[in-house]
Amino acid sequence: MQEPELPQPGQTALDQTTQVRAWFEANKGSLRLPERGSNFRTESQELILPFFEKEPDWDQVHHYFFPDGREVFEFNLENKEIFIPSLGEQQQDELLMRRSIQNILFVKHPTEARYDPLIVRYYPDAENSKRDFKDINYQMIDEKWSGTVDLFTYDEHFFIGFEIEKGRILATRKVEVTGEGGRRGMGPEQLDIRCSVTTTDWIQIYFNYETKRLETITLSPTRSYSCAVGGPQGEGSGAGGNYAYLPGDSFPRAGGALGSYNPPDVPLPMLRIYIDSSITDDPRLSCIVDKLALSEFVSSIAEFTKTKGQNSPVTLILGETTKGIDGKPSNGTSTGNSDGTFTIVINKDAKALWSSLAFAKSIFHELVHVEIWRALENGGITPLPHFPANLDAFDKLYGSNENAHHSYMAEVLMPTMGRELMLLHQTHFPDEFKRFNAEVSWAYSKGVSVDFYENLFWGGMEGTKAYENFKNSSKFPNYQRDIRDLKDLLTKGCTS
Amino acid sequence: MYQLIFILALWLTVFQPEKDSLFIIVDDCGNWEEWESPFNESLQKSSTGRRFSLGKKDDSPFFFLKHFWIEENERLEELTLSYPKILAKNPLYSSELTWEDWYKLRSANKKIYFLLPSSYCSARRFDWNSEFTVYEMYIDLTLPDD
Secondary structure, three states: OOOOOOOOOOOOOOOHHHHHHHHHHHHHHHOOOHHHHOOOOOOOOEOEOOOOOOOEEEEEEEEEEOOOOOEEEEEEEOOOOEEEEOOOOHHHHHHHHHHOEEEEEEEEOOOOOOEEEEEEEEEEOOHHHOOOHHHOEOOEOOOOOOEEEEEEEOOOEEEEEEEEEOOEEEEEEEEEEOOHHHOOOOOHHHHOOOEEEEEEEEEEEEEEOOOOEEEEEEEEEEEEEEEEOOOHHHHHEOHHHOEOOOOOOOOOOOOOOOOOOOOOOEOOOOOEEEEOHHHHOOHHHHHHHHHHHHOHHHHHHOEEEOOOOOOOOEEEEEEOOOOOOOOOOOOEEEEEOOOOOEEEEEEOOHHHHOOHHHHHHHHHHHHHHHHHHHHHHOOOOOOOOOOOOOHHHHHHHHOOOOOHHHHHHHHHHHHHHHHHHHHHHHHHOHHHHHHHHHHOOOOOOOOOOHHHHHHHHHHHHOOOHHHHHHHOOOOHHHHHHHHHOHHHHOOOOOOO | OHHHHHHHHHHHHHOOOOOOEEEEEOOOHHHEEEEEOOOHHHHOOOOOOOOEEEEEOOOOOOEEEEEOOOOHHHOOOEEEEEHHHHHOOOOEEHHHOOHHHHHHHHOOOOEEEEEOHHHHOOHHHHOOOOEEEEEEOEEEEOOOOO
16 A cells, blocks of 8 residues: 555645644644643553643645554654653763654544544664654554654553564553652563563653753653563554553553543554565556555555565565475465565466466465464464464464464465455456356356355465365365366456 | 568568467377366357367366467467378477476467367377367466465
């Protein structure tokens, strides 16, 4: 999914940015609670930084959509005032301040006429992760960026944080102020091997116009609990990896009543898949990827970009696929590289031979592999349904002991994969879908069912116990029929 | 005159009508089965002509040769040739082809014409005056998704 064209501020009174601005001006007074907004320390120990009025720079905006379809406008904050986790030395702190970015997200409510704001702060680990505003946003973090992304509610209640290394989310973090003397009993989350505890001194840096110097205010220290994603605090996440702010609870339900302001759920920061020119140079293949990117399920896993220079941990290319032990190439392969990136290769013969749906199917299959790897690295947080806590144990029970990914796909994901491919066909290739339905009525008298689309995937599941069961089931002859004859009716057409 | 001959020779070298075609005799007749496309009738509306498939009976359940198209502009050809003329095309024999050969042929970007088992394994092949239909077909190999 590419970033849509930016709204141009000031074009018309009704343009989108102006609407956000008008809403903000009318509502910003109700977005915080004065009686608590300036209170750094609370009994609940949640971190609430001192409130300051936020002034978005209305000319600097990213416009994108969360995977669930909600529209987001991310503006830079003009303020020279910023909170940073202190590195201990003034010079280091000033460098961190200069490379940090603080933005305000306005998440358009899907049904109501309002934009729910959140403050996002990007703290790069080092100078090589310093980015201009235009090069980073909450749904566009490149594979070379390392640092911390913290989200706060508009009135500075800490919401959720992510530790990111080279574009990959290593851990979520919660932050709370330390108790008296900085001591506190060990909570269950601290006993978890995936969690680490660090103490952080927050400082507020602002430019003093009278002295014409940067001034620093030291705030009380906080304790950060960083846990591999999926650790105990991950339990607070919503479905599909969304993080919800639920007042009155501990992390990530960070506490604090919020009056009329409901912070929006946010998904995990999204990483990008770069589509190599071997695919984008071919109008048909490019068209297929565009349509695949529109699939709700696929977009919950990945965002595609064709923009040169937009690096990503995942690259999709057309090329030679790895030959298996039998010497036979495959439709596609996905590989985890030593530098932590992934490469999906689709068999270059696809260009001339495959139907458009077959091409989409193979990318889909490989994307699921990559998402499984990512889910494993992220401690199990993924939009993939019913992802097993221990994939190897799952494979031992259901699989082949050779390919746990395929076991999980065959046992659990098959209905989802089939349904999503069917939806893609129905929604984005409507003419072919209609014609196909008419022509296969002798085989699918009530209209083509999800079985056909599952059958397109079953070829990739050989070697699993599920495939063996499938082979002995009454469905197998239909599978053979569909692969033998019905798939011939799928064409190479794709129109934007 | 010499220029004309040179141009003609060049044209024949570059644009040989059969340069991009290949003939395969399906000689291991017992290994294959032939069936009509179940869509023949419905597809007659867009383009007339017989569509059928040839499938290998061995452990390659998804290895087919297809004489199949949907729209008229995708129609695959049929040629009528005597057996000596087919032999003159230096045909390959299916019994000698490995999986890798089939895989390479699949994406060779050539028209591939097949003499079917029903023709080759009949006594007519020994009647050199008989003519056979060879069918342009494509190779449909279902590969695994790794």
